[in-house]
Amino acid sequence: MSPSAEAQPQPVAPATTTAPILRVEHVTHAFGGVNAINDCSFEVQTGSITALIGPNGAGKSTMVNVISGFYPLQQGQILFDGQSVRGLAAHSIAQRGLIRTFQISRDYGAMTVLENLMVPPKHQVGENLFNVFFRPWLVAREEKELVRKALDMLNTFGLYEKREDYARSLSGGQKRLLEMARALMADPKMLLLDEPMAGVNPALADRLAQHIMDLRGKGLTVLMIEHNLGIVDQIAQDVVVMANGTTLARGTMVEIRSHPEVISAYLGGA
Amino acid sequence: MIYLHAIGFGLVTASILALCSVGLTLQFGVTNYINFAIGAYLTIGAYFAWMVNGIGLNIWVAMVVGGLLTGVMAVVLNLGIMQNFVRRDFPVLFMLIVMFGLSLILQNVTLAIWGANFQNYKVSSGQELSIGPFLLTSQQLVIIGIAVVAMLGVHVLLTYTKVGKAMRAMSDNPTLARNCGIDTDLVTNFTWFISGFLAGVAGVVLALNITSFQPSFGSDFEFVIFAAIIVGGIGRPYGAMVGALIIGLVTEVSAAFIDSSYKNDMAFAILVLVLLLRPQGIFATEGKA
Amino acid sequence: MDATIAYLLTLAVYYFIFNIQTWGLNLQFGVAGILNFAYIIFFAVGAYITGTFALPHADPFSGQTYFFGFALPFPIPLIAGGLVAAALGLLVGVIALKRLRSDYMAIVTVSVGAIVYDIIGNYFPLFNGQDGISGVPFPLQTRLGLDYNTYQWFFMGLAGVIMLILFLIIQRITHSPFGRTLRSIREDQDVSEAFGKDTFRYRMIAMAIGCFYAGVAGGLLIEYISAFNPSGWTAGETFVLFAALIIGGRGNNWGAALGALLVPVIFQEATRYLPQFPNSDTLVPALRNVVVGVLLIVTLWFRPQGLLPERKAKFPKVQLDAPENKQEEADVALG
Ligand SMILES: Nc1ncnc2c1ncn2[C@@H]1O[C@H](COP(=O)(O)OP(=O)(O)OP(=O)(O)O)[C@@H](O)[C@H]1O
Ligand SMILES: [Mg+2]
Numbered sequence: 001m002s003p004s005a006e007a008q009p010q011p012v013a014p015a016t017t018t019a020p021i022l023r024v025e026h027v028t029h030a031f032g033g034v035n036a037i038n039d040c041s042f043e044v045q046t047g048s049i050t051a052l053i054g055p056n057g058a059g060k061s062t063m064v065n066v067i068s069g070f071y072p073l074q075q076g077q078i079l080f081d082g083q084s085v086r087g088l089a090a091h092s093i094a095q096r097g098l099i100r101t102f103q104i105s106r107d108y109g110a111m112t113v114l115e116n117l118m119v120p121p122k123h124q125v126g127e128n129l130f131n132v133f134f135r136p137w138l139v140a141r142e143e144k145e146l147v148r149k150a151l152d153m154l155n156t157f158g159l160y161e162k163r164e165d166y167a168r169s170l171s172g173g174q175k176r177l178l179e180m181a182r183a184l185m186a187d188p189k190m191l192l193l194d195e196p197m198a199g200v201n202p203a204l205a206d207r208l209a210q211h212i213m214d215l216r217g218k219g220l221t222v223l224m225i226e227h228n229l230g231i232v233d234q235i236a237q238d239v240v241v242m243a244n245g246t247t248l249a250r251g252t253m254v255e256i257r258s259h260p261e262v263i264s265a266y267l268g269g270a
Numbered sequence: 271m272i273y274l275h276a277i278g279f280g281l282v283t284a285s286i287l288a289l290c291s292v293g294l295t296l297q298f299g300v301t302n303y304i305n306f307a308i309g310a311y312l313t314i315g316a317y318f319a320w321m322v323n324g325i326g327l328n329i330w331v332a333m334v335v336g337g338l339l340t341g342v343m344a345v346v347l348n349l350g351i352m353q354n355f356v357r358r359d360f361p362v363l364f365m366l367i368v369m370f371g372l373s374l375i376l377q378n379v380t381l382a383i384w385g386a387n388f389q390n391y392k393v394s395s396g397q398e399l400s401i402g403p404f405l406l407t408s409q410q411l412v413i414i415g416i417a418v419v420a421m422l423g424v425h426v427l428l429t430y431t432k433v434g435k436a437m438r439a440m441s442d443n444p445t446l447a448r449n450c451g452i453d454t455d456l457v458t459n460f461t462w463f464i465s466g467f468l469a470g471v472a473g474v475v476l477a478l479n480i481t482s483f484q485p486s487f488g489s490d491f492e493f494v495i496f497a498a499i500i501v502g503g504i505g506r507p508y509g510a511m512v513g514a515l516i517i518g519l520v521t522e523v524s525a526a527f528i529d530s531s532y533k534n535d536m537a538f539a540i541l542v543l544v545l546l547l548r549p550q551g552i553f554a555t556e557g558k559a
Numbered sequence: 560m561d562a563t564i565a566y567l568l569t570l571a572v573y574y575f576i577f578n579i580q581t582w583g584l585n586l587q588f589g590v591a592g593i594l595n596f597a598y599i600i601f602f603a604v605g606a607y608i609t610g611t612f613a614l615p616h617a618d619p620f621s622g623q624t625y626f627f628g629f630a631l632p633f634p635i636p637l638i639a640g641g642l643v644a645a646a647l648g649l650l651v652g653v654i655a656l657k658r659l660r661s662d663y664m665a666i667v668t669v670s671v672g673a674i675v676y677d678i679i680g681n682y683f684p685l686f687n688g689q690d691g692i693s694g695v696p697f698p699l700q701t702r703l704g705l706d707y708n709t710y711q712w713f714f715m716g717l718a719g720v721i722m723l724i725l726f727l728i729i730q731r732i733t734h735s736p737f738g739r740t741l742r743s744i745r746e747d748q749d750v751s752e753a754f755g756k757d758t759f760r761y762r763m764i765a766m767a768i769g770c771f772y773a774g775v776a777g778g779l780l781i782e783y784i785s786a787f788n789p790s791g792w793t794a795g796e797t798f799v800l801f802a803a804l805i806i807g808g809r810g811n812n813w814g815a816a817l818g819a820l821l822v823p824v825i826f827q828e829a830t831r832y833l834p835q836f837p838n839s840d841t842l843v844p845a846l847r848n849v850v851v852g853v854l855l856i857v858t859l860w861f862r863p864q865g866l867l868p869e870r871k872a873k874f875p876k877v878q879l880d881a882p883e884n885k886q887e888e889a890d891v892a893l894g
Pocket of ligand 1: 059
């Protein structure tokens with residue numbers, strides 16, 4: 001159970017399984033006539049860490065919003081775990097195990113750090129009022145289990161001391177840690193992270209990178225948007241490059257670095 | 271024949287609605303919270319004009335003065351109350367409570383100052399004219415004319431003036447607008463002035479159209495205004511004009527079929543339909559929703 | 560009975576009723592972040608339903624016209640009042656809660672308030688229009704055979720017990736995992752949606768429960784004063800409740816109770832004893848509303864969390880297997 005047991009660096013290797021957990025096929029998304037995403041396709045292998053990179057305005061966040069159901073799927077197809085997400089509400093997609101974070105970190109400010117972590121677990125018995133009134137013992141037991149799990153998680157992410165503080169009082173970096181810890185409380189099959197390290201100092205970015213690698217060790221799949229190519233190099237097996245709303249290239253970082261179009265569209269400009 | 275008359279009245283109501291809903295929706299776009307006190311602004315505009323009219327000035331002069339005073343009041347309230355809360359990054363939820371409170375304060379201040387009695391303006395009762403198929407008073411014709419002029423004015427403001435373009439920019443993307451060097455405080459106050467002015471004028475012409483008024487008459491009209499801006503897509507001035515036209519026509523034409531004391535409820539029926547079927551407004555592709 | 564005691568008894572019953580209202584509003588606004596500007600409508604509907612379920616069939620000679628008239632025994636009318644209010648709450652919720660923006664919630668509820676007020680006031684066959692209904696029988700009075708004075712004490716006890724039960728229920732809900740999810744939706748609806756919470760459904764439940772409370776409060780009022788008409792539930796009344804909740808402390812049921820004591824009971828009652836002067840029948844209520852509005856805005860400015868703020872959630876004490884983790888060292892080793 002102790003998370004630190006996994007804290008050794010994972011070798012960066014191709015994903016062990018080859019079945020994709022997420023397939024994005026010919027997705028197009030328009031905002032009032034302008035295509036933010038234009039016929040974009042890629043896939044994410046089960047158990048991999050895949051990075052989604054691309055210049056500002058490439059459509060990465062829009063893609064995350066479409067995959068997670070925050071924007072309706074207009075055109076194309078998205079399969080998560082073999083099933084289409086078309087027409088599903090955001091919360092239904094999340095219930096299937098696809099958990100996302102937001103580009104700007106968003107905490108439940110007026111709730112404590114610990115309480116923040118108590119929200120995500122799915123299908124809590126105490127979320128049903130019938131149980132609250134007629135099976136309180138089940139609720140109490142589950143609360144205890146969840147508190148233990150949450151405290152463990154806070155411990156892992158170095159936020160244990162902050163558990164009683166309001167989330168809004170955390171620093172920007174601590175909020176990033178909280179966000180990842182909180183997302184993990186939902187027991188995701190796959191995490192969609194929109195710039196999880198934006199605005200944090202290099203040391204913390206390394207720590208977050210380490211946490212993400214640990215996740216892979218536990219069988220999670222991660223799709224993360226990241227601008228820091230050093231970190232992408234360090235932790236991602238697969239890289240998808242987006243530019244102007246479409247996939248420009250796919251492959252390992254080594255392959256990507258030598259891709260002429262990518263160099264001109266992205267790396268060269270950066 | 272009665273429908274045609276109803277359409278004529280519909281155009282008048284639409285004109286009144288257009289005046290206040292364009293201002294309201296502009297202000298929403300710029301400030302990003304809705305003015306729940308809009309009904310009270312209408313009422314206060316009507317009373318300002320009533321006082322000016324009472325000292326012997328012509329009603330149309332009184333209307334302009336009433337509008338100007340309401341515009342000034344809107345700016346003063348923004349400087350005194352709303353702007354301070356906005357500076358503290360108050361969430362929209364709480365801004366709405368502030369506005370709700372403000373509406374109650376204004377309404378009761380009106381009641382305290384002017385009492386609950388019905389008042390009316392000193393105007394010669396305009397003669398009825400038949401224009402084509404419509405039967406309207408000369409006053410109602412002037413109301414339509416005022417609305418047309420005001421809409422053209424708003425169009426010119428938004429399209430050709432610097433401040434109008436700044437208003438649109440703030441409405442589209444406030445952070446970007448600020449970073450582009452737009453004096454957002456100034457534009458916000460200007461918007462409040464325009465919105466207040468239009469609300470004051472609308473209050474006067476509404477009072478003229480229903481002949482007598484008391485302190486709650488603006489608030490009773492409030493949800494009809496909300497219906498117009500939602501139908502047109504909240505935050506969209508041109509949408510609000512069309513929304514006003516639709517709501518004005520529907521309420522008046524429906525009064526030919528149902529008990530006219532429920533005619534405003536038709537506006538609500540449309541509001542509900544739009545919210546359920548096309549919440550971004552009838553015309554908007556993807557609105558601020 | 561001594562006039563002062565009779566007065567204090569009445570005040571106590573009113574306070575109990577205000578408490579029930581502010582708790583329902585607290586669940587909606589304080590906990591779930593729902594802006595229901597038509598809250599008083601649900602109170603009114605509860606009152607009318609309770610009244611007309613308790614009254615016998617409308618007698619054309621009594622001068623009253625109303626629907627229903629089932630002459631049902633206590634507590635069926637009261638429960639029906641709560642349930643109908645809750646059902647109406649769901650109906651409004653379908654329109655108001657689908658959208659993310661709180662402006663829509665506010666606009667829809669304000670409009671609903673205006674419409675319902677219009678219809679009930681104008682359409683006499685429903686609840687006797689502007690005149691309102693009267694002559695609602697006192698619950699259990701004939702059955703118990705109590706004289707007037709004793710019955711006053713009895714009713715206060717009855718209202719007190721109902722209030723207490725509703726308090727225990729609302730406390731349970733607020734501090735349950737269900738309440739926690741509602742708070743999370745208030746804080747950030749998108750994030751909760753991203754964790755698989757059907758936020759619309761949660762808010763609908765909060766809407767229904769809050770409106771149930773409003774309905775029961777209205778029902779209790781009409782059973783106590785046996786009459787009810789539209790002057791008792793203007794938009795200003797909703798505002799008084801919001802003011803009470805925000806001044807007392809939103810998110811905290813004790814705060815709501817404190818606010819109910821301070822704003823509607825103490826403040827409103829105290830101003831009844833202002834000296835009378837010409838026009839004071841419109842002037843005093845108007846000025847009272849102005850003061851409540853100013854108090855609310857001042858509170859939002861200086862103490863937005865209210866007098867008794869929402870408290871941090873408490874959790875069961877848990878002993879960790881591996882207390883202070885060695886995570887930092889692991890990271891350093893890696894670096
Ligand atoms: N809600 C919206 N309405 C209209 N246009 C939008 C909206 N959201 C994004 N866009 C546009 O779509 C394009 C893609 O935006 P997106 O946020 O997906 O980019 P991104 O790749 O995440 O960029 P960044 O690296 O800066 O986060 C941009 O041109 C943006 O202006
Ligand atoms: Mg982005």
